[in-house]
Amino acid sequence: xxxxxxxxxxxxxxxxxxxxxxxxxxxxxxxxxxxxxxxxxxxxxxxxxxxxxxxxxxxxxxxxxxxxxxxxxxxxxxxxxxxxxxxxxxxxxxxxxxxxxxxxxxxxxxxxxxxxxxxxxxxxxxxxxxxxxxxxxxxxxxxxxxxxxxxxxxxxxxxxxxxxxxxxxxxxxxxxxxxxxxxxxxxxxxxxxxxxxxxxxxxxxxxxxxxxxxxxxxxxxxxxxxxxxxxxxxxxxxxxxxxxxxxxxxxxxxxxxxxxxxxxxxxxxxxxxxxxxxxxxxxxxxxxxxxxxxxxxxxxxxxxxxxxxxxxxxxxxxxxxxxxxxxxxxxxxxxxxxxxxxxxxxxxxxxxxxxxxxxxxxxxxxxxxxxxxxxxxxxxxxxxxxxxxxxxxxxxxxxxxxxxxxxxxxxxxxxxxxxxxxxxxxxxxxxxxxxxxxxxxxxxxxxxxxxxxxxxxxxxxxxxxxxxxxxxxxxxxxxxxxxxx
Amino acid sequence: xxxxxxxxxxxxxxxxxxxxxxxxxxxxxxxxxxxxxxxxxxxxxxxxxxxxxxxxxxxxxxxxxxxxxxxxxxxxxxxxxxxxxxxxxxxxxxxxxxxxxxxxxxxxxxxxxxxxx
Numbered sequence: 001x002x003x004x005x006x007x008x009x010x011x012x013x014x015x016x017x018x019x020x021x022x023x024x025x026x027x028x029x030x031x032x033x034x035x036x037x038x039x040x041x042x043x044x045x046x047x048x049x050x051x052x053x054x055x056x057x058x059x060x061x062x063x064x065x066x067x068x069x070x071x072x073x074x075x076x077x078x079x080x081x082x083x084x085x086x087x088x089x090x091x092x093x094x095x096x097x098x099x100x101x102x103x104x105x106x107x108x109x110x111x112x113x114x115x116x117x118x119x120x121x122x123x124x125x126x127x128x129x130x131x132x133x134x135x136x137x138x139x140x141x142x143x144x145x146x147x148x149x150x151x152x153x154x155x156x157x158x159x160x161x162x163x164x165x166x167x168x169x170x171x172x173x174x175x176x177x178x179x180x181x182x183x184x185x186x187x188x189x190x191x192x193x194x195x196x197x198x199x200x201x202x203x204x205x206x207x208x209x210x211x212x213x214x215x216x217x218x219x220x221x222x223x224x225x226x227x228x229x230x231x232x233x234x235x236x237x238x239x240x241x242x243x244x245x246x247x248x249x250x251x252x253x254x255x256x257x258x259x260x261x262x263x264x265x266x267x268x269x270x271x272x273x274x275x276x277x278x279x280x281x282x283x284x285x286x287x288x289x290x291x292x293x294x295x296x297x298x299x300x301x302x303x304x305x306x307x308x309x310x311x312x313x314x315x316x317x318x319x320x321x322x323x324x325x326x327x328x329x330x331x332x333x334x335x336x337x338x339x340x341x342x343x344x345x346x347x348x349x350x351x352x353x354x355x356x357x358x359x360x361x362x363x364x365x366x367x368x369x370x371x372x373x374x375x376x377x378x379x380x381x382x383x384x385x386x387x388x389x390x391x392x393x394x395x396x397x398x399x400x401x402x403x404x405x406x407x408x409x410x411x412x413x414x415x416x417x418x419x420x421x422x423x424x425x426x427x428x429x430x431x432x433x434x435x436x437x438x439x440x441x442x443x444x445x446x447x448x449x450x451x452x453x454x455x456x457x458x459x460x461x462x463x464x465x466x467x468x469x470x471x472x473x474x475x476x477x478x479x480x481x482x483x484x485x
Numbered sequence: 486x487x488x489x490x491x492x493x494x495x496x497x498x499x500x501x502x503x504x505x506x507x508x509x510x511x512x513x514x515x516x517x518x519x520x521x522x523x524x525x526x527x528x529x530x531x532x533x534x535x536x537x538x539x540x541x542x543x544x545x546x547x548x549x550x551x552x553x554x555x556x557x558x559x560x561x562x563x564x565x566x567x568x569x570x571x572x573x574x575x576x577x578x579x580x581x582x583x584x585x586x587x588x589x590x591x592x593x594x595x596x597x598x599x600x601x602x
C-alpha cells in the first residue's frame with residue numbers, strides 16, 4: 001500500500017502530476033491510498049512520500065499516454081467535489097481508461113455513474129456561486145476600491161469559479177472568502193488563500209439601496225412561489241441581503257394586487273393626446289372628398305394603406321399649381337426624392353427639368369406628381385436600390401392620384417413610364433411600343449404616354465439614347481402645344 | 486390518443502392511473518418486455534421508463550446484460566416497472582396475470598369533499 005498526498009484541495013494540476021507519475025509506473029489503483037494530509041494513515045504502511053520532480057522529468061519525456069478530452073474536462077470538475085475519495089475515483093477511471101476506451105458509455109458502471117453525478121453537482125455549485133455571490137464594499141487594500149464577499153459552497157470550487165469573477169470584475173480589487181478556500185484579487189494579481197471559517201460581519205450603504213431596488217422590481221401580480229424557490233433555493237438565503245424581504249413581499253402580494261385593481265381611473269398621460277392626433281390624421285384617409293391640395297397632401301403624408309410607408313422616409317406629394325393645365329405623372333420617388341420630400345429632384349428629375357426648359361415648360365405652371373407616393377427599394381450595402389412597385393401598391397396609390405386629378409382638372413396628363421400609364425389608364429404594354437400615343441382616363445382626361453426620364457438614363461447605347469431623348473422632347477413639346485391651344 | 490382511450494367507455498382517460506400504465510394494464514399480452522432485447526419503441530411503452538432512461542438502457546446494454554442493480558444506478562423506480570419487464574435474474578412470473586395488479590397501482594388518495602354535509 002502506497003500513500004499519495006495531495007497538498008492542496010481540489011488542485012487539478014497537482015492531481016494530474018501525481019496521477020501521471022503513478023500511471024507511468026503502472027501502479028494499480030488498489031494499491032494507492034490518496035490522502036489530503038501528511039499524517040500516516042491506518043492502512044498506509046509506508047510513510048507518505050512526495051515525488052521528486054527532478055528525478056521524474058527524464059522519465060516523463062520517454063513515455064506518454066493519452067486520455068480523451070472528455071475525461072480531462074470531467075476530472076477538472078470531479079476533483080473539486082467535497083468527497084474525499086474523488087482523487088481515488090478519478091485515478092481508478094484513468095487506470096481503466098488505459099485498457100478500455102468506451103468507459104464513458106458504460107453508464108451502468110458505478111464508478112462512471114458516480115463520477116458523472118459528481119461532475120454535475122460541481123457544475124451546479126459553480127453556477128450557483130455565479131448567481132448568489134454578493135459583494136460589499138470594504139476599505140481599499142491598494143489603489144482601487146475593494147469589495148468583499150462571503151460564500152458557502154458545497155464543493156471546493158473556488159479555483160474553478162475564480163476566472164469568471166476575474167473576467168467580470170477586473171477593474172476593482174476584491175476578495176471572496178469561503179470555508180473552502182479564499183481568493184484575493186489585489187493590484188491585478190489573483191491569489192488563492194486559506195479557508196475562512198467565520199462569516200465576516202459587514203454591511204454597506206449599497207445594501208439598503210439594493211434591497212429597495214429588489215422590493216420595487218417585485219411584481220406581485222406575477223407571483224410564482226414554487227418557481228422562485230426552485231431558482232433561488234432557501235439554502236442560499238442566508239448570504240443574500242434581499243432574501244429577508246422575500247417572505248414579506250409574498251405575504252403582501254395578494255393585497256397589493258387587490259389594491260392595484262381597485263385603484264381609480266387616472267387621466268391618461270400627455271403623450272396619449274399625440275397618439276390620438278395621429279389616429280385623427282389617419283382617419284383623414286378615408287374621406288371621399290378633399291377641399292384643397294394641402295388637405296390631400298396632409299392625408300398622403302399619413303397614408304398607411306400599403307406596406308411601403310413602413311420603409312420609406314416620407315411620402316412624396318405632388319408639387320405645382322392647382323390651376324395647371326398640364327399634369328406630369330412619374331413613377332415613384334427615388335432615393336433623393338424620398339430624402340428631400342419633393343418630386344423629381346434626383347438625376348431623373350434633372351433630365352426632366354432640362355428637357356422641359358428646352359421646350360419651354362416651367363415647373364411653376366404645371367402640376368407634377370408620382371403614381372406611387374412612397375419610395376420602394378431594396379438595400380444593397382449602404383445603397384438603396386429602386387424597386388418596381390407592385391400592382392397592388394399602384395392600385396392603392398391610385399386613390400390619391402385620382403383625387404389630385406379631380407382637384408387640378410388638367411387638360412392633358414403626361415404619363416411618364418409604364419407604372420404611371422398603368423395607374424391612369426390600366427394599360428400595361430411596354431412604352432417602347434406605344435410611345436407618344438394618347439389614351440384616356442376613366443373621366444375622359446387625355447393621357448399622353450412617354451418614356452420615364454430614368455429610363456433615358458439607363459440606355460447604354462449612345463445612339464438609342466439620343467433617339468429616345470429626342471422622342472421624349474417631342475412628346476413634351478407636343479404636350480405644351482396641346483395645352484396652349 | 487385513440488390507442489390510449491380505446492378500452493374506456495366514454496373516450497376519456499383513466500383517472501386512477503397514468504395513461505401509459507393504463508395502456509399497459511389493458512395490453513398485458515404485449516408484456517413482459519425483455520429490457521436487454523426489446524427495441525426502443527417497446528421500451529418506451531413500459532410504464533415507468535421515460536425517454537431519458539430508455540436512452541440509458543440502450544447505451545448500457547451494449548456492454549452487459551442489465552439487472553436490477555443497473556436500473557437502480559439509473560434511478561429508475563423498480564416498483565412500477567417490475568411486473569412489465571424481464572431483466573437479468575428477473576422474470577415477473579405470474580405477477581403480470583395477477584387479477585389485483587391494477588389494484589396495486591390504483592391511486593388511493595382521494596380529494597376531500599369541500600362541502601360535505
